[in-house]
Structures are given as structure tokens and as C-alpha cells.
Amino acid sequence: MTYDIIIIGAGPAGVSAALYAKRANLNVAVIYSGESQLEKAHKIDNYYGFxxxxxxxxxxxxGIEQAKNLGIEVIQAEVTHIEMLAPPPKTQYSVKAGGNEYTATSLILATGNKKLRPNIAGIVDFEGKGVSYCAVCDGFFYRKKNVAVIGNGTFAVEEASHLAHIADSVTILTDGKSDDEVKSALSKDSSVAQKIKIDVRKVSKIILNEEGSKVGGVSFEDGETLTVDGVFVALGSAGAADFAKKLGLALNGDSIATNEKMATNAPGIFSCGNANGGLLQVCKAVYEGGVAGLSAVDYIRKIKQ
Structure with missing residues (x-):
């Protein structure tokens, strides 16, 4: 399915962007999955109108019902991959979610930002020294080497599948969690399923290589070890920073860098809400969502001229 604008995330920022874009008579879809930070708020008494x-x-x-009532297509599915299919002047982006592919001229990232780390000794200490959060960014450095991916969902399988074409061996470590979702996702891609191993044991720590300078493997709670050159973390679903790294977007720390129009450094891609950092409040998310929606509308109209 092809849209003018695809918005990833259905929180206050994403839905606000969708409302403004739809009211401009554009074809808009919102794709979302997982739990929003907003759902964790017991009560909100500092937002106007309540x-x-x-x-x-x-x-x-x-918010989601409001979007649906306006005729916005709302799709509940986990986004696992985004890429540019066509460059300017007429950009086209591909978004894969729930086993389907959607395309759009413009994207708005409103996923929030969640850099999840497992509670494993050594993870933080070796970030950048063998521990990575982006297979597309760092996979090249592990050509014909052995790597592990920590995670037990579709996001972990997506990262492992990318690495399977580069590394000598890839093992998904579920860290004591069920491997049902991993097996289900792998069964849909026979081209890489045979190249990826699964280990469900609980990981206790990251271990050093012989030189003591970077990752050399992982140690399990049962006392056994797995020798790997790199460990990729892919917990839960992909967040703003994950997508930003895959798309080559500029970052401020773990937040996406934008200008006053919520535009990123990539043509046709906008970002809003918690993905941009700053004040993590509903009022800011709604404002930035509105700006991002209107900016995407302006971008589409200029292309269609």
C-alpha cells in the first residue's frame, strides 16, 4: 500500500501529526506497536482541558480513536525495517511491518525513544568496544566473524538476519526468555533461518577477548561460555534511535536532531515528541506532532507542484 505520509508511533506526537496531515487531504497511515510511555501514566492532571x-x-x-474517526488508517504492527527506495526530488520510503510492506513519500518518526539494555554485566562498559545497538551501522566490522544478538522478538530477528549475510556465525541469545517469537519470525525467511542459531540460556556477563581490550564472548549462568567477537542488543521493538541509525539521521546523544520544522537531515523525514528528547511531556509531543505534520504536508505539496 502506498501513502503520502507514514507516521510511526501512535502516541500524542504521532496522532497529532496524523490529524494535521489528514486534514490537509493527504493519504496518511499510522503504524504502531508495543506499549506507549503514555499508557504507563496513572493520571495526567497538568494537560489542558481535563x-x-x-x-x-x-x-x-x-487519540487513536480520534485518528480512526477522521479516516486515518491505523495499523497495529511492529515496524522492523525502513529504507529509502528513491532519492529526491521524488523520495520514496519503504516501511516493513507485520510481514507487509508500505511505501510513502514522507515519513514522520514518533516512536518515542527507548534504548533498552539487558541487566548483564559488561554491557555498558563495552558499548563501542564490541557491544552495538545497530546491525546496519556496525555489521560491516564483523565480516566473517562470530556475533551474538541479544533479544527475543522480531526486532532481534531483523538484526540477526542482516548480520547473517555478513558474519561467519550469528546466534540469537534470548537471555532466558521464550524463543517462540524468534522461531516464528525465522520460519518466514528460509534464506537466513539456517544461518542463525538460538540459545535460550540466561546470560550472566560479557567476557573479554585475550587482549583484554574488547568483547571476546558471553558467559552463561550455567558456567559455559560462547566465543563471539561482537554482541548486538535488540530488545523489544525498534525505537527512534534505532531507526535513525539505520537511516543515517543525525543524533543528539540518543535523540534525533531536527530543525524548528521537525525536519531531520534526510529529505522527507521528520521527527517529533520524545524521539527528539527535551521536555518529555504530552504538551510538547502534541505541539511537535502538529509542526511535523504540517511540515510533511508542505514537503509533499512542493513535490507535487
Missing amino acids: SEGITGPDLYKN
Whole structure:
């Protein structure tokens, strides 16, 4: 399915962007999955218009229903891959989610930002020294080497599948979690399934290589070890920083860098809300979502002229 604008994320920023874009008579889709930070808010009493306050889950649900009522297509599926299919002047982006592919001229990232780290000794110490959060960014450095991916979902399989074409061996470590989702996702891609191993044991720590300078493997709670040259972390679903790295977007720390129009350094890609860092409040997310939606509309109209 092809759209003018695809928005990834259905929180206040994503839905606000969608409302403004749809009211401009464009073909808009919102794709989302997982739990929003808003759903974790027990009560919100500092947002305009609710004299008795409102719960996070209710505000989140109301926003999605509002989008649907306006005719916006809302798709609940995990986004696992984004790439540019066509460069300017007429950009086209591909978004893969839930086993389907969607295309759009413009993208708005409103996923929030979640850099999840497992509670494993050595993970933080060796970030940049064998521990990575982006297979597309760093996979090249592990050509014909052995790597592991920590995660137990579709995102982990996506990262492992990319690495399977580069590394000598790839092992998905579920860290004691069920491997059902991993097996299900791998069964849909026979081209890489045979190249990827699964280990469900609990990981206790990252171990050093012989020189003591970078990752040399992982140690399991049962006392055994797995020798690897690199460890990629892919917990939960992909967040803003994950997509930014794959698309080559500029970052400020773990947040996406934008200008005052919420435009990133990539043509046709905008970002808003918690993905941009700063004040992590609903009021900011709604404002930035509106700006991003209007900026994407302006971008589309200029292309169609």
C-alpha cells in the first residue's frame, strides 16, 4: 500500500501529526506497536482541558480513536525495517511491518525513544568496544566473524538476519526468555533461518577477548561460555534511535536532531515528541506532532507542484 505520509508511533506526537496531515487531504497511515510511555501514566492532571485529569491509557486510546474517526488508517504492527527506495526530488520510503510492506513519500518518526539494555554485566562498559545497538551501522566490522544478538522478538530477528549475510556465525541469545517469537519470525525467511542459531540460556556477563581490550564472548549462568567477537542488543521493538541509525539521521546523544520544522537531515523525514528528547511531556509531543505534520504536508505539496 502506498501513502503520502507514514507516521510511526501512535502516541500524542504521532496522532497529532496524523490529524494535521489528514486534514490537509493527504493519504496518511499510522503504524504502531508495543506499549506507549503514555499508557504507563496513572493520571495526567497538568494537560489542558481535563478538569478532573485523565489517565494515560484513556488519553492514548482516545487519540487513536480520534485518528480512526477522521479516516486515518491505523495499523497495529511492529515496524522492523525502513529504507529509502528513491532519492529526491521524488523520495520514496519503504516501511516493513507485520510481514507487509508500505511505501510513502514522507515519513514522520514518533516512536518515542527507548534504548533498552539487558541487566548483564559488561554491557555498558563495552558499548563501542564490541557491544552495538545497530546491525546496519556496525555489521560491516564483523565480516566473517562470530556475533551474538541479544533479544527475543522480531526486532532481534531483523538484526540477526542482516548480520547473517555478513558474519561467519550469528546466534540469537534470548537471555532466558521464550524463543517462540524468534522461531516464528525465522520460519518466514528460509534464506537466513539456517544461518542463525538460538540459545535460550540466561546470560550472566560479557567476557573479554585475550587482549583484554574488547568483547571476546558471553558467559552463561550455567558456567559455559560462547566465543563471539561482537554482541548486538535488540530488545523489544525498534525505537527512534534505532531507526535513525539505520537511516543515517543525525543524533543528539540518543535523540534525533531536527530543525524548528521537525525536519531531520534526510529529505522527507521528520521527527517529533520524545524521539527528539527535551521536555518529555504530552504538551510538547502534541505541539511537535502538529509542526511535523504540517511540515510533511508542505514537503509533499512542493513535490507535487
